[in-house]
Amino acid sequence: MSHTTMNLKVKVWRQKNATTPGAFVTYDVAGISDEMSFLEMLDVLNERLITEGGEPIAFDHDCREGICGMCSLYINGKPHGPWQANTTCQLHMRAFKDGETIVIEPWRANSFPIVKDLTVDRSAFDRIIQAGGYISVNTGNAVDGNSLPIEKAKADDAFAAAMCIGCGACVAACKNSSAMLFLSAKVSHLALLPQGAPERKTRVLSMVAQMDKEGFGACTNTGACEATCPKEISISNIARLNKEYLGASLTAE
Helix, strand or coil: CCCCEEEEEEEEEECCCCCCCCEEEEEEEEEEECCCEHHHHHHHHHHHHHHCCCCCCCCCCCCCCCCCCCCCCEECCEECCCCCCCCHHHCEHHHCCCCCEEEEECCCCCCCCEEECCEECCHHHHHHHHHCCCCCCCCCCCCCCCCCCCCHHHHHHHHHHHCCCCCCHHHHHCCCCECHHHHHHHHHHHHCCHHHCCCHHHHHHHHHHHHHHCCCECCCCCCHHHHHCCCCCCCHHHHHHHHHHHHHHHHCC
16 A cells, blocks of 8 residues: 655644743644654654754653543644544544645643643643542452443443543533533443442532632533544533532532
């Protein structure tokens, strides 16, 4: 199979740190294979910048397998770029055309302050998860997988919610910078399973309180979060979160 090469312009947001004003800088990138991943294209550009004595573009990445959620880039107006249900690291350059200009930005949310260039601080998500605490599970010898019967529909829904990789695309896509899809996925996968039952009420109350403390916006059900989520997390989880929160609030001691 033959590969084609392309010449592109990339318009990248450059910003020294959270307190220094940033600006777009345009670079010409030549000889890019259509089989390269998007991050490999940025690697090629960074190698050139370093060779020329310039400052490489800072961007987050880790596994490059669509699992870790680190590759948080806003590409041509969409989190993770043009492909549906896809992370930036799994986006390939065949999604673009020769001569195209690609605009690359960091997540834009007050709760995700810019660290440098395209890298943002998403530790607010970590603090929300930490606020959820622990689950009371016996950590003795492993038990048989079938010893705790769980309805298949609930198991499927819990698994689908647990697929959230915490990348923050939902926040970036939301006009309010809401973290409700992320939080609802984290609450749902434990609320649906018996293992999560003992701390069910305190968990949702604590996590919602932490989300509000972090300054994320409110949910107005536009659905942009679901549409852009690389793991296609359903907004039905937000309805479940609201139900869990209301129930916990009404019965809180």
